[in-house]
Amino acid sequence: MDKSSHLDSVIKTHQITKEEQLLKKHKEKNKEVKEALEKKYEESIYSPFNSGSYAKNTAVNIKFDFDMVCPFKRNAFGSNGTLKQMYEDVFDFLYDKYKDEASVRKQKVSIGIEFFADEDGDVVKIDVVPGRELSQDKYKDDENLNLYVYYKYGNFDQGSERIKTNVEAQIKNIKDRATKEKDSIRKIIRLLKVWKNTKYNYPTKSFFLELITIKAFDNKDVSGNLWSKLETVLEYIRDEVTGESFSLKDPGNSSNDLIDTLTVSERQTLSNDMKNMLERIEDNDENIKTYFPENPKFIEEEESDNKYKNKGNGFYSTPPKTERFG
Amino acid sequence: MEDKLKKVQSIISSLDKVLVEEPFVVDQDLNAVGKVKVIYNEIGDALSFAVKVLPEYPLKRLNAEAITFYNKELIEYGHVMGDGSICIHTAHSFDVKKKLEIDFSSLKRWIQRYFVNKEHDGHYEHIIMQPVKYKDEHHSFIFTDTEHTFQYGDFGFFDFAQIHSGLFYDTKINNRIILNFKDKYSKIIASSKWSSTYANLPSANIQFGVYVFMEKPPVAQTRFIINNWKDLQGKVPAEFFTFLHGLERNNQKAIGAPIPLIIGYKISETEIHWQAAMLEFGRFPIRHEKINQMWRGFFIDQKIDWMITRNSSYEYFFGRGKFTDEITNAKILIIGTGAIGSMVATTLVRGGCKNIHVIDHDVKEPENVCRSEYAFSNGITNKVNELNEILTSISPFVEVQIMDDQFFHVHTKVFNRPQDLKGLEKALNKYDLIFDCSTDNDLMYILSQLSLRQLITLSITNNAQALVCGTEPSHYSWIMNQYENVLQNDIDDVYNPTGCWNPTFKASYNDIAVLVQYALKNINVKMGLQKELRNFVLLTNENDAFSIKLEEF
Numbered sequence: 001m002d003k004s005s006h007l008d009s010v011i012k013t014h015q016i017t018k019e020e021q022l023l024k025k026h027k028e029k030n031k032e033v034k035e036a037l038e039k040k041y042e043e044s045i046y047s048p049f050n051s052g053s054y055a056k057n058t059a060v061n062i063k064f065d066f067d068m069v070c071p072f073k074r075n076a077f078g079s080n081g082t083l084k085q086m087y088e089d090v091f092d093f094l095y096d097k098y099k100d101e102a103s104v105r106k107q108k109v110s111i112g113i114e115f116f117a118d119e120d121g122d123v124v125k126i127d128v129v130p131g132r133e134l135s136q137d138k139y140k141d142d143e144n145l146n147l148y149v150y151y152k153y154g155n156f157d158q159g160s161e162r163i164k165t166n167v168e169a170q171i172k173n174i175k176d177r178a179t180k181e182k183d184s185i186r187k188i189i190r191l192l193k194v195w196k197n198t199k200y201n202y203p204t205k206s207f208f209l210e211l212i213t214i215k216a217f218d219n220k221d222v223s224g225n226l227w228s229k230l231e232t233v234l235e236y237i238r239d240e241v242t243g244e245s246f247s248l249k250d251p252g253n254s255s256n257d258l259i260d261t262l263t264v265s266e267r268q269t270l271s272n273d274m275k276n277m278l279e280r281i282e283d284n285d286e287n288i289k290t291y292f293p294e295n296p297k298f299i300e301e302e303e304s305d306n307k308y309k310n311k312g313n314g315f316y317s318t319p320p321k322t323e324r325f326g
Numbered sequence: 327m328e329d330k331l332k333k334v335q336s337i338i339s340s341l342d343k344v345l346v347e348e349p350f351v352v353d354q355d356l357n358a359v360g361k362v363k364v365i366y367n368e369i370g371d372a373l374s375f376a377v378k379v380l381p382e383y384p385l386k387r388l389n390a391e392a393i394t395f396y397n398k399e400l401i402e403y404g405h406v407m408g409d410g411s412i413c414i415h416t417a418h419s420f421d422v423k424k425k426l427e428i429d430f431s432s433l434k435r436w437i438q439r440y441f442v443n444k445e446h447d448g449h450y451e452h453i454i455m456q457p458v459k460y461k462d463e464h465h466s467f468i469f470t471d472t473e474h475t476f477q478y479g480d481f482g483f484f485d486f487a488q489i490h491s492g493l494f495y496d497t498k499i500n501n502r503i504i505l506n507f508k509d510k511y512s513k514i515i516a517s518s519k520w521s522s523t524y525a526n527l528p529s530a531n532i533q534f535g536v537y538v539f540m541e542k543p544p545v546a547q548t549r550f551i552i553n554n555w556k557d558l559q560g561k562v563p564a565e566f567f568t569f570l571h572g573l574e575r576n577n578q579k580a581i582g583a584p585i586p587l588i589i590g591y592k593i594s595e596t597e598i599h600w601q602a603a604m605l606e607f608g609r610f611p612i613r614h615e616k617i618n619q620m621w622r623g624f625f626i627d628q629k630i631d632w633m634i635t636r637n638s639s640y641e642y643f644f645g646r647g648k649f650t651d652e653i654t655n656a657k658i659l660i661i662g663t664g665a666i667g668s669m670v671a672t673t674l675v676r677g678g679c680k681n682i683h684v685i686d687h688d689v690k691e692p693e694n695v696c697r698s699e700y701a702f703s704n705g706i707t708n709k710v711n712e713l714n715e716i717l718t719s720i721s722p723f724v725e726v727q728i729m730d731d732q733f734f735h736v737h738t739k740v741f742n743r744p745q746d747l748k749g750l751e752k753a754l755n756k757y758d759l760i761f762d763c764s765t766d767n768d769l770m771y772i773l774s775q776l777s778l779r780q781l782i783t784l785s786i787t788n789n790a791q792a793l794v795c796g797t798e799p800s801h802y803s804w805i806m807n808q809y810e811n812v813l814q815n816d817i818d819d820v821y822n823p824t825g826c827w828n829p830t831f832k833a834s835y836n837d838i839a840v841l842v843q844y845a846l847k848n849i850n851v852k853m854g855l856q857k858e859l860r861n862f863v864l865l866t867n868e869n870d871a872f873s874i875k876l877e878e879f
Contacts, residue, residue: 198800200858269857276860276878283877286811290804290879321817322809324765324785324794325831326666326838 001285003227006292011187013295014060014194022061022122026054029115029124030066033094037070037128040093044076046139051129051167053206056174058189062197062295065125067110069167071145074136083132083162087111087148090130109147109163131165143168166252170207173214173251181217187226188213188233194292195277203266208258211248212237227288231278238274242267330422331358334379337426338362344430347374356381364430366437373397373437375412384425391416393429402547404440404447408454412436453543453601455551457634460584460604464499466634467588467602470643470722474507474516476590476598478541479563482515483508483534484588487527499634503722504588504600507537510569519640521680521725523718535586536573537600538562543591544601551601551632555611555625558589567612567623574610581608586633602633640678640723648678650854659683659757661734662764663709665833666784668699668716669842670761675717675724677850682717682724683757684710686764687731693823697835734764738772751776767806774802780859782849786841787815790833791866793841795849797859804861804879813863841866844874 016023034048052067053059070090077085091111095104102115110127117123131145139145146162174185192209196202216222216236222229240246241259250256262270280287335350335358343365350360358379363372380392391414398410405413416432419425439445457464467486486502493499503524507516517525540561544552552558577583585607588600605611611628614621648654658679660667663686674682690700690709704712710728717726737750754760755778762773762783770783783796783805792813796805809815820829841864852859861879866872 198798200799265857272878273860280877280879284812286807287879289811290800290807293800293803321815322767322806323815323817324767324805324809325788325790325833326662326664326763326765326785 001288003281003285003288004225006288006294007187007191007226007230009299010194010292010294011190013298014062014190016054016059016061016064018295018298019061019064021120022064022124025118025122025124026064026066026126030068030126033113033126033128034068036097037090037093041070041072041076044073046071046073046133048128049167051171052127053193055171056186056210058174058186058193058206058210060190060193060197061298062194065127067127067129069129069131069145071139072130072132073139074133076132083146083148086130086132087150090128094128106150108151109149129167131167134164142166163256164253165250165256168252170250170252174210184222184226184229185213185217188216188222188230191230191292192233198291198293203262204270205258205261207250208248208261211250211258212241215248234274234278238271238278241274242271328352333422334358334383334426335360337423338377338430341427341430343434345372350377350379358383364434364437366434366442373400373441375433384419384422386418391429393426395433400441401550404445404451405436406440408456408550451549452599453545453551454549455601455632458631459497460631460633462497464494464497464634465586465602465604466494466499466501466636467504467586467600468501468636468638469504469588469600470518470520470637471639472507472516472518476507476516476539478539479566480590481536481538481563481566481569482510483512484537485532485534486586487524487531488533489524489527494634502533503638505532520722521718523726524722535588535602536570536605537588537590538566539590539598541591543593543599544589551630553630553632554627555630556627557625558630559625564623567614570610570612571614571623574607577607583607588635597637599637600635602635603630604633638722643721643723644678649674649850652853652856653759653850654678654680656758657681657683657756659685659729659754659760661685661760661762661769662766663713664688664694664763664765665697665835665838666765666786666842667761667763668709668713669839670763670784670846671713671717672699672720673843673846675721677846678721678723680723680725683727683729684713685729685731685733686710687735697833697838734769738769742772747772747775751778754778770796770805771802774799782859784842784845786831786833786838787813788817788820788831788833790831790837790841791816793845793864795845795862795864797849798861798879801861808863841874844876848876 030050037048038045048068048070049055050066051069053064054066072086075081077089091104091106094111094113098104098113098115102113105112105114107127110129113126113128115124129147131147133139134142134144134146143166144164145167146164149163174182177185189210192213193206196204196209213233216233220232220236222232246259248258250258259267277291281291331350331352335346338344339346345363345365346360347363348361350358353359359377361374361376363374365372375395375397378394378396380387383392386392395412395414396410397412400406400412401408401410407413412433414429414432414436416428419428484507485505487505489501489503491498491500503518503520505518505520505525505527506514508514542561544558544561546552546557583606584604586602587605588602590598590600593599611626613624613626615624653674654677656679658674658681660671660682663671663684667684667686671682671684686709688709690704690707690712692702692706694700695702699716700709700712701716704715710731714726714728717724737746737753754776758779760778760781762770762781763785765785773781773783777799781797781801783801784793785805786793787809794805794808794813796802798804819832821832822829844864848862849859863877863879865875865877867875
């Protein structure tokens, strides 16, 4: 089999545009939440904007959500207002507004709104990240924000008053690259997200996978066809992630090192998983299909026909090849 | 014989710091016997030992060394038996000279550690005793932990139940387990922590005995059991004599019937041990005497016939090896109890698992026996019922429950709307660990849609060339891809029994068990390290020597 064309199909079947209806519903809800926040906080807030995978163009259509950053002015909650007050105020507002149609939860630095499934069974998820500019009216210039840490995030303890970040810088980290490279980086990130989704609660965050992919592109010659590029990134992760001095600096805040979001043993597991994956795909190309599965919902008809071609079909005296024994 | 004798004597005399005190002679059993002196310090202090060398020497007699060193004066020291023999374990050799050197150096090491340094081993050394027969038969009493803390002076009744009888060497042995302890008014104060199978044995199997709890072990010279009733005087409370006397008086019709007495004592802060002796109604070894107008009880001057007791608490039962706690403490479901499922079940139970539910709709036929844990003697019977019997006969600590065989069919095939699957997911999430050994692809597909705590799906290819173990959420597509595209599954070469078309795979017990054990070992290692399980395949290779390769995904 041709590994690169399989990977192309993986990306194609995971495009969020395939989930047109769900995407439309997310956009609508996103607009509604944004307008509600603007109405509520009026002069105290800058315009909320999308961050996360949708903004970075690295989203996949399984388990996708929208992230919305709400930049508040320094004095939004009084000149002595705390970040905790900001976080709690936004939570209370969203909770009151949406409690009858969604579950509203406090998350690490965001407030998660998960709308109940509609008549089509679709679930819209929006994470609202409240942030406050560092000093009055400086946001437009420096784009820096302080976030409130609701519970432990990497090296930031629960209840920490601040975690400085620059969401614009995070978005630009991918957006500002040369088109060709940007395209490859996004593809690899999407593939890693598809892989991550085959695991139980994998500890690597999407942001981690983004940064490590970009770092691999910065440090290695990532070239050739799609498989070859992916292989280089997987090898980079395998070889580097356990290194003592390995770091993954948040482009929005260089003192935020994303490697700290994993324990030593989780780093080892990630490296082992990369090693196993590379070895198994080397053993047999077919194994790539289960590490990076296509989204079966969007496999095109002609492909489906080929997929189920006759390989021992249970024709009278022999059981099918997929007959398992025990 | 004479030659061997001379050789032994001459070698011993040549050993460093060993002197022959009494020359070796051959006794009527053809053993070489003599006496030696072993010098153990610089100033020439020595210990004497009688030495007996059996004709097999330097080979062993059964499991025992064919040389023994005796000194009755040393019995208060560690590792000395009641007859004064020193308990040494030494290396094997075919050569008499080498073997004597080895054995004497073991003896010297014993002298240094236990005589000179007076070392005490950390672990408890059980009392040295020789069980005797009661009416030409042996009787054993097997006990386990209870929640109760016994105190010095406690006494009362206990219930015991007969399990299988057998042969103890050349004598019949009646095996009993202790079920509970009662106070002197027959109120239960402590139940043994056996599984419900044993706790609820039929009442026809149940008899009673009496117990008393002492402050210290019933021993003389630290490790040797007291062998005369009168030597137990003062070690039990005065009321115990009244209790025994009343019991005997109220059971006049039982004269001549045996009743066991068990004597308990602490062997550590948390552990207790019991020794059993058989009494007989009408001949209790006690007497009463009026002293200062008060009746007082005494033990009489009579030999105690000690029976066999064994501590079979969970810690002892699995003391030699078990699975990691992550597995043994898990609530486990095994779906499908054919070749793989039955092996998984028995291995988990021998590994210390305590809570296992099983489900299978199939009936065991004679031809299933050759590659499963089932037995011919049980004939044609439901697999789950026979497995339940096998598992509970292996371990007295496992609770086995048989699930309704229609459970999965109803939940997955009759009702399979999304809301039904939520119900199934909830029902299955009471299990920490589910082994799907059903090889049912429909069921595997449905289970793959659920979010379960830990599902492990096991199956093999024809001829047991590979074992496929799915452990991750995506296991359905992964397993199907292995069978369809990656592995060799030679489905032309299946076994067709006579009669209606019903082919099955080819593989022996050994072919399957070697892979099942390997897989369980890997699961045990990963879970013990608290690592996430990954899908894996075991690939066999028979090209030259047999080998197994684990490929983790």
